[in-house]
Amino acid sequence: MSGTLKMKTLGAVLRSAGKPRPYSVSRPLELVELELDPPGPHEVLVELRAAGICHSDLSVIDGSRQRPTPMLLGHEAAGIVLQTGRNVIHLKTGDHVVAVFVPACRHCGSCDAGRPALCAAGNGANGAGTLLSGQRRLHAGAEAIHHHCGISGFSKFAVMAENSLVRIDKSVPFDIAALFGCAVLTGVGAVMNSAKVTEGQHVAILGLGGVGMAAVLGARAAGAASITAIDTVPHKLAQALKLGATATYCADAADVIDRVREATQGGVDVAFDMSGSVKALESAWHITRRGGRTVSCGLPDPKHLLSLSPAQLVAEERILQGSYLGGGDPALDIPRYVNWYQNGKLPVDALISASLPLLEINEGMDALASGTALRQIIVFH
Ligand SMILES: [Zn+2]
Ligand SMILES: [Zn+2]
Numbered sequence: 001m002s003g004t005l006k007m008k009t010l011g012a013v014l015r016s017a018g019k020p021r022p023y024s025v026s027r028p029l030e031l032v033e034l035e036l037d038p039p040g041p042h043e044v045l046v047e048l049r050a051a052g053i054c055h056s057d058l059s060v061i062d063g064s065r066q067r068p069t070p071m072l073l074g075h076e077a078a079g080i081v082l083q084t085g086r087n088v089i090h091l092k093t094g095d096h097v098v099a100v101f102v103p104a105c106r107h108c109g110s111c112d113a114g115r116p117a118l119c120a121a122g123n124g125a126n127g128a129g130t131l132l133s134g135q136r137r138l139h140a141g142a143e144a145i146h147h148h149c150g151i152s153g154f155s156k157f158a159v160m161a162e163n164s165l166v167r168i169d170k171s172v173p174f175d176i177a178a179l180f181g182c183a184v185l186t187g188v189g190a191v192m193n194s195a196k197v198t199e200g201q202h203v204a205i206l207g208l209g210g211v212g213m214a215a216v217l218g219a220r221a222a223g224a225a226s227i228t229a230i231d232t233v234p235h236k237l238a239q240a241l242k243l244g245a246t247a248t249y250c251a252d253a254a255d256v257i258d259r260v261r262e263a264t265q266g267g268v269d270v271a272f273d274m275s276g277s278v279k280a281l282e283s284a285w286h287i288t289r290r291g292g293r294t295v296s297c298g299l300p301d302p303k304h305l306l307s308l309s310p311a312q313l314v315a316e317e318r319i320l321q322g323s324y325l326g327g328g329d330p331a332l333d334i335p336r337y338v339n340w341y342q343n344g345k346l347p348v349d350a351l352i353s354a355s356l357p358l359l360e361i362n363e364g365m366d367a368l369a370s371g372t373a374l375r376q377i378i379v380f381h
Pocket of ligand 1: 056
């Protein structure tokens, strides 16, 4: 393949946020044939094989997470490196890779401190809808298309920064591999890195989407003594029990906080809000015991505010913690979690509720928004 050849790719582009549901009718994601520039320095061309549909994509579509448009969405993906640009150090053609939703520059203070989630260059590029280089490699005729989280995974082909990618073992099926980039990285990372859950601790998880269910698996792998799972959707509660939850509660029940506090003798050691709702985060706070830790991976609308008692924070020596990108270094965490999957310690294949073609992406967004789906995977052929 020539270094200057422009590829064509079919991608799911969001032109404007805030279209009404059902998305099967309003069709916020348009399938558009796009031109893809060759990879620049430190960039690679990837043939994507699978991409997960995550709630953060939905938040961009409904406008609660504002991003520049037009944007090709998708931020949980896996594929094969087809071509490398100049100065690519870590990857070669044929490598199997998982995409990570914050590219790390690897030379700022945050990256040096082992906290790439805080990389200013990576987060700046994500906010601007560019690759880490500041460039956009996607075009519809004369119009440049923004990248989503440096990935834009709802497309057969993508150009990404090499630092957006982590190489994985070639034996992992691509639909499962994709999960490690967001759901598993975020959910298991919150348990292992942010909260550092240890054997015998009592934990609760609120919000049983892909990230929340991955946290259930993570808590089981960490040896939690009890795992309380809370959601509004009954079949998700049933699924959580299969994955390792030891008790479940409907989030809509008026007395859920009192019941959990009573069942856990004053609250859990660690409560995780995985829902992106302020109400769930406040509930997580109220079911955390004195001296305990409340961790949130949710990303609610930035205008929403939290209402907590600072006196309780101090007098009960509480910890309230945010966790982004799994609270660690994806380049180290993803191979570790893949290894746990291969050893049976982390059966993440149970997170996949359906596979669908790219053509059905708007229907997939409806299924996610209505709560009927866990993790749906777009499979490319
Ligand atoms: Zn995600
Ligand atoms: Zn950095």
